[in-house]
Amino acid sequence: MSDNRTKVVLLACGSFNPITNMHLRMFELARDHLEDTGQYMVVKGIISPVCDGYKKKGLIEACHRLEMARLATENSGWITVDSWEGVQPEWVETAKVVRHHYEELLATEIDDDVDTVKYVKKRRIEENFEGSANHNRRDGVRLMLLCGADVLESFGIPNMWKPEDIVEIVGSHGMVCITRSGNNPHKFIHESDVLWKYRKNIHVVHEWVTNDISATHVRRALRRCRSVRYLLPDGVVCYIREHGLYSAESEQKNADVILAPLQRYSRASSS
Ligand SMILES: Nc1ncnc2c1ncn2[C@@H]1O[C@H](COP(=O)(O)OP(=O)(O)OP(=O)(O)O)[C@@H](O)[C@H]1O
Numbered sequence: 177m178s179d180n181r182t183k184v185v186l187l188a189c190g191s192f193n194p195i196t197n198m199h200l201r202m203f204e205l206a207r208d209h210l211e212d213t214g215q216y217m218v219v220k221g222i223i224s225p226v227c228d229g230y231k232k233k234g235l236i237e238a239c240h241r242l243e244m245a246r247l248a249t250e251n252s253g254w255i256t257v258d259s260w261e262g263v264q265p266e267w268v269e270t271a272k273v274v275r276h277h278y279e280e281l282l283a284t285e286i287d288d289d290v291d292t293v294k295y296v297k298k299r300r301i302e303e304n305f306e307g308s309a310n311h312n313r314r315d316g317v318r319l320m321l322l323c324g325a326d327v328l329e330s331f332g333i334p335n336m337w338k339p340e341d342i343v344e345i346v347g348s349h350g351m352v353c354i355t356r357s358g359n360n361p362h363k364f365i366h367e368s369d370v371l372w373k374y375r376k377n378i379h380v381v382h383e384w385v386t387n388d389i390s391a392t393h394v395r396r397a398l399r400r401c402r403s404v405r406y407l408l409p410d411g412v413v414c415y416i417r418e419h420g421l422y423s424a425e426s427e428q429k430n431a432d433v434i435l436a437p438l439q440r441y442s443r444a445s446s447s
């Protein structure tokens with residue numbers, strides 16, 4: 177019997193500075209939620225650490241963040257790490273990262289006769305990507321951006337996101353948004369005309385086991401020589417120790433620098 181469910185690839189973009197167990201849990205929560213609808217089959221998860229050019233305070237080198245993400249996912253059968261974004265010389269807008277992975281997806285064929293996802297070159301993106309809303313569904317395979325509610329709410333920060341990028345991500349692809357304490361994604365969607373328009377493309381997943389695990393908390397604990405075991409996969413804890421990552425000094429990286437999107441868009445709006 178053929179499976180009519182739409183195949184979904186989940187893409188999580190972020191600093192992953194460092195990757196935590198909560199980042200991995202986000203994927204599990206999103207997969208359960210989407211598959212519970214009976215409409216979707218989640219075939220792959222991609223973690224895409226941002227590049228150093230993002231200039232977030234305390235952001236350590238991408239090579240370490242990528243390696244920690246690899247260690248964290250080595251036992252997962254479906255979550256992978258992709259370095260395309262992380263090795264870019266300059267910060268890349270998330271809409272472009274989503275487009276890049278969607279192009280890769282279209283150039284492949286997902287063969288679900290085998291357990292692993294197999295990619296075969298298929299067709300050129302230009303035939304498919306024409307910017308119309310929901311074009312992403314045409315092949316029966318979709319790419320959705322996976323994030324926490326804080327990232328969704330960052331859409332409202334002036335000069336942080338280009339309005340057309342928000343439309344492209346939410347209108348053409350879709351999002352899965354995990355609740356996070358201190359955020360109210362339903363209210364935020366209700367109060368935004370563009371998010372309300374595309375509300376059916378935004379899947380809000382309620383994390384009932386509220387937890388405040390954040391990379392900020394982990395870095396702070398490490399600076400204070402406190403244990404971070406069980407907040408991060410063991411392999412990541414060992415890697416951090418081996419390389420002496422996260423000190424008072426590393427937390428000062430980019431301290432006087434404006435975050436790349438704010439720099440880029442405030443420059444554009446003032447010229
Ligand atoms: N506890 C959490 N609950 C829900 N989403 C989370 C949680 N922690 C991280 N995320 C999400 O994971 C993605 C990557 O997050 P990021 O690497 O910025 O981690 P973070 O813990 O928010 O980092 P930082 O504390 O350095 O700002 C983002 O979409 C973020 O919203």
Ligand SMILES: O=C(O)c1ccc[n+]([C@@H]2O[C@H](COP(=O)([O-])O)[C@@H](O)[C@H]2O)c1
Pocket residue numbers: 189190191192226230232268269270271327330336337338341437
């Ligand atoms: O594309 C944009 O305009 C945009 C603006 C702000 C942030 N982002 C992305 O959102 C992610 C936020 O990560 P973080 O660690 O700051 O929560 C990261 O991947 C950024 O590249 C993207």
